[in-house]
Amino acid sequence: MDLIFKALADATRREMLDRLLEQPGLTLGELIAGTEMRRQSASKHVQILEAAGLVTTEWQGREKKHFLNPVPIQEISRRWVDKYSEARTEAILNLKQSLETDSSTQKRTKS
Amino acid sequence: MDLIFKALADATRREMLDRLLEQPGLTLGELIAGTEMRRQSASKHVQILEAAGLVTTEWQGREKKHFLNPVPIQEISRRWVDKYSEARTEAILNLKQSLETDSSTQKRTKS
DNA sequence: TCTATAGGCAGCCTAATAACTGCATATAAA
DNA sequence: TTTATATGCAGTTATTAGGCTGCCTATAGA
Numbered sequence: 508m509d510l511i512f513k514a515l516a517d518a519t520r521r522e523m524l525d526r527l528l529e530q531p532g533l534t535l536g537e538l539i540a541g542t543e544m545r546r547q548s549a550s551k552h553v554q555i556l557e558a559a560g561l562v563t564t565e566w567q568g569r570e571k572k573h574f575l576n577p578v579p580i581q582e583i584s585r586r587w588v589d590k591y592s593e594a595r596t597e598a599i600l601n602l603k604q605s606l607e608t609d610s611s612t613q614k615r616t617k618s
Numbered sequence: 619m620d621l622i623f624k625a626l627a628d629a630t631r632r633e634m635l636d637r638l639l640e641q642p643g644l645t646l647g648e649l650i651a652g653t654e655m656r657r658q659s660a661s662k663h664v665q666i667l668e669a670a671g672l673v674t675t676e677w678q679g680r681e682k683k684h685f686l687n688p689v690p691i692q693e694i695s696r697r698w699v700d701k702y703s704e705a706r707t708e709a710i711l712n713l714k715q716s717l718e719t720d721s722s723t724q725k726r727t728k729s
Numbered sequence: 730t731c732t733a734t735a736g737g738c739a740g741c742c743t744a745a746t747a748a749c750t751g752c753a754t755a756t757a758a759a
Numbered sequence: 760t761t762t763a764t765a766t767g768c769a770g771t772t773a774t775t776a777g778g779c780t781g782c783c784t785a786t787a788g789a
Contacts, residue, residue, distance in 0.1 A: 516627035569786040577702040591688035680756040
């Protein structure tokens, strides 16, 4: 799971996933088209995405086609995000409680 | 959005969120109880979580209570994860396609 | 066969992270 | 009022991350 979160932490990599969502099968060269990035940098990003299972690849001759694999994202969503959804109601209750609490507890103007 | 992904990229911070999910209102001292981490390190993590909107705080006297805010996680899920869910069917089709493609395209044994 | 193209791998450099120490401030309790 | 506790802020250091250059291999096409 850590690999997935780490992979998603970088905006460049999220953009790559977006592009692969729109256009499955892009090659490395196509992925960097229109960007300032060097091929080698993009290659490292792809490695990280592959290690996280977010991208699969397929060689066709000398070209390497890249495909998005949405499954890990969905697993994170199902196994991790969902438990926080259940907390929503409780969180709102907490908030209400704080608001109802005497506002004199809000000292320490510093920070 | 970047702040949220960055905040979630660190396992220590995800553990903090887990603890705040289970026990809302923990203080900084309570948060580091049982860990090897120094208070100052935890404080920085909390700052990052606060900046991402994942944690809200409330002063009570000299104590600072911490609360999980699950909303940003849900927004990410709704606005970002969901679009990848729609890709699932298509991704499976892509996979099928690759499998059906002549396997002789799988050269380059290296790497 | 020769040349151009697609990509991998290694190494280097810089910036961002995450941990720590030391010191300061605010509140609580004796 | 004095002391202990809860936290903040600044600065240092080590590790990680992301980008680049240089060079190598493999395939495609003339």
